[in-house]
Amino acid sequence: xxxxxxxxxxxxxxxxxxxxxxxxxxxxxxxxxxxxxxxxxxxxxxxxxxxxxxxxxxxxxxxxxxxxxxxxxxxxxxxxxxxxxxxxxxxxxxxxxxxxxxxxxxxxxxxxxxxxxxxxxxxxxxxxxxxxxxxxxxxxxxxxxxxxxxxxxxxxxxxxxxxxxxxxxxxxxxxxxxxxxxxxxxxxxxxxxxxxxxxxxxxxxxxxxxxxxxxxxxxxxxxxxxxxxxxxxxxxxxxxxxxxxxxxxxxxxxxxxxxxxxxxxxxxxxxxxxxxxxxxxxxxxxxxxxxxxxxx
Amino acid sequence: xxxxxxxxxxxxxxxxxxxxxxxxxxxxxxxxxxxxxxxxxxxxxxxxxxxxxxxxxxxxxxxxxxxxxxxxxxxxxxxxxxxxxxxxxxxxxxxxxxxxxxxxxxxxxxxxxxxxxxxxxxxxxxxxxxxxxxxxxxxxxxxxxxxxxxxxxxxxxxxxxxxxxxxxxxxxxxxxxxxxxxxxxxxxxxxxxxxxxxxxxxxxxxxxxxxxxxxxxxxxxxxxxxxxxxxxxxxxxxxxxxxxxxxxxxxxxxxxxxxxxxxxxxxxxxxxxxxxxxxxxxxxxxxxxxxxxxxxxxxxxxxxxxxxxxxxxxxxxxxxxxxxxxxxxxxxxxxxxxxxxxxxxxxxxxxxxxxxxxxxxxxxxxxxxxxxxxxxxxxxxx
Numbered sequence: 001x002x003x004x005x006x007x008x009x010x011x012x013x014x015x016x017x018x019x020x021x022x023x024x025x026x027x028x029x030x031x032x033x034x035x036x037x038x039x040x041x042x043x044x045x046x047x048x049x050x051x052x053x054x055x056x057x058x059x060x061x062x063x064x065x066x067x068x069x070x071x072x073x074x075x076x077x078x079x080x081x082x083x084x085x086x087x088x089x090x091x092x093x094x095x096x097x098x099x100x101x102x103x104x105x106x107x108x109x110x111x112x113x114x115x116x117x118x119x120x121x122x123x124x125x126x127x128x129x130x131x132x133x134x135x136x137x138x139x140x141x142x143x144x145x146x147x148x149x150x151x152x153x154x155x156x157x158x159x160x161x162x163x164x165x166x167x168x169x170x171x172x173x174x175x176x177x178x179x180x181x182x183x184x185x186x187x188x189x190x191x192x193x194x195x196x197x198x199x200x201x202x203x204x205x206x207x208x209x210x211x212x213x214x215x216x217x218x219x220x221x222x223x224x225x226x227x228x229x230x231x232x233x234x235x236x237x238x239x240x241x242x243x244x245x246x247x248x249x250x251x252x253x254x255x256x257x258x259x260x261x262x263x264x265x266x267x268x269x270x271x272x273x274x275x276x277x278x279x280x281x282x283x284x285x286x287x288x289x290x291x292x293x294x295x296x
Numbered sequence: 297x298x299x300x301x302x303x304x305x306x307x308x309x310x311x312x313x314x315x316x317x318x319x320x321x322x323x324x325x326x327x328x329x330x331x332x333x334x335x336x337x338x339x340x341x342x343x344x345x346x347x348x349x350x351x352x353x354x355x356x357x358x359x360x361x362x363x364x365x366x367x368x369x370x371x372x373x374x375x376x377x378x379x380x381x382x383x384x385x386x387x388x389x390x391x392x393x394x395x396x397x398x399x400x401x402x403x404x405x406x407x408x409x410x411x412x413x414x415x416x417x418x419x420x421x422x423x424x425x426x427x428x429x430x431x432x433x434x435x436x437x438x439x440x441x442x443x444x445x446x447x448x449x450x451x452x453x454x455x456x457x458x459x460x461x462x463x464x465x466x467x468x469x470x471x472x473x474x475x476x477x478x479x480x481x482x483x484x485x486x487x488x489x490x491x492x493x494x495x496x497x498x499x500x501x502x503x504x505x506x507x508x509x510x511x512x513x514x515x516x517x518x519x520x521x522x523x524x525x526x527x528x529x530x531x532x533x534x535x536x537x538x539x540x541x542x543x544x545x546x547x548x549x550x551x552x553x554x555x556x557x558x559x560x561x562x563x564x565x566x567x568x569x570x571x572x573x574x575x576x577x578x579x580x581x582x583x584x585x586x587x588x589x590x591x592x593x594x595x596x597x598x599x600x601x602x603x604x605x606x607x608x609x610x611x612x613x614x615x616x617x618x619x620x621x622x623x624x625x626x627x628x629x630x631x632x633x634x635x636x637x638x639x640x641x642x643x644x645x646x647x648x649x650x651x652x653x654x655x656x657x658x659x660x661x662x663x664x665x666x667x668x669x670x671x672x673x674x675x676x677x678x
Binding site: 187189190192193194195196197198199203207208211212 | 346348367368369379382383384395398442446
């Protein structure tokens, strides 16, 4: 073509890779290959300790401290030993009750709060939200003594109720914050249309707000369950036997027995297995919720 | 069915006074349009009538009953939102029947009412669809259907056509006018589009800065704008304004000197004006006529837009730009110098504050309402 002297760049100028003789398709493929490899490498690095722990759980105690090797004869010995010494299901039940109970309680408190912050904001809303988040920056140990004494006096030590209360309070800032962002994304007009149609505030929330922000609420709830499940500081300090969840169960294998790697690994594997499966099953929902509103 | 009165209604957000003392009467079955530039408070005023915003002071009366403290659902109103605000998780049928469901109407009765509204709006084939699967115009109709189902005394429309493309907007405009007739309800309609206001309204309320500038029928606003703002806002293309000076003033009108030096006598009341007073003369583009022989005004054509039937000329005069609507067949070119003039009774005069000097004669169509149009056309049909 001889029209290169137009106002617009000629074809060759507009497509430098082609002009340089490198296929743009091939360079894009190489880029994707590199990124994929990097992604896998990071994923493997993160997953490796968990993989190693699961593996160690199936080794004998002596094999566990011997040379790190991928080849060994698997045994359920540690699992049996662990189960014999402490009932897994009692701890697991505590974890389930406390994690789901605290999540439910947090949602019940957070939904109305986030509603009022998102749809009826005042001058102080932003400040309140930041203050709530700032409480997450305080080291929990800073309030351990007062909470411990309080719990002792009202008889909440080593109770599921007590742990549920602590977890609810622990997750509330994050839950309110997340719900607030999801609610804020909902066009106000829809709720106003509901109000024009005669919906009370409760009906507005139940018939419109909740169904429309369900993905966000679900991912918030899932996050709260996972955070509660994995929490160890409060469970170790506030429970001993009756209400101890799985985190306390793992810990009980580390201290008194010294370094029994295989048993510790078996206990840990059993403790994380339910939440891992749960997370696996709900990951689609999680991702959908966490990116909810970002893409519309 | 329903009347509305606003009595010194104000609204302030902190120190910002959005609505500054609005008085208004809307008669039964009237189609009233609030029009004004963005930020003039028209949507806020509508939301106050709806009950979605509270009034800072003043009274809102529907059918003579004070509604300030009554919730939006109990005012006997229905609103159509600019964004349609359909419930995305419900089907068209559930969207339209939601108010009835909340009111505890049983399913068969609900179904019947929804079907009836769907029939009026030709939505029957779409009842099972979700809003996502509808086009803009269909969503708009569902939003209107949701309002119809409530059988309100007053319909409120908040810029309902602004999200539609031009062709659909014209179609919906006609449909809304038809609905107004079929439903026989009072309608209040907010828009920034003066063509919508002119074509649909029985009564236009022009708002600016939270103040009502003028209330009147479309033809009254067009022929007798009470100030420079209304004169410029109503009518498209915009009215031209030229600086003039009073030469003489008496009971028959005011003589003013035009930019070219000619004197013209405008039939408006301004006896007390002294010669030399500066005024502004307003003349609509469609009232300026090319007159190569005797036109008192002249200028150079800067831009020429041929629309086929009409041609818009943008003419530069010594100290003003004027727009002129001329015949589609004129042979002029850009940079031609043209002479033009106007019939003096078409002109408006505005004083230094921008207030119009009242016309000595009312335009015969100034009192015409949209219903009168209908009566006239019915008579023609018969």
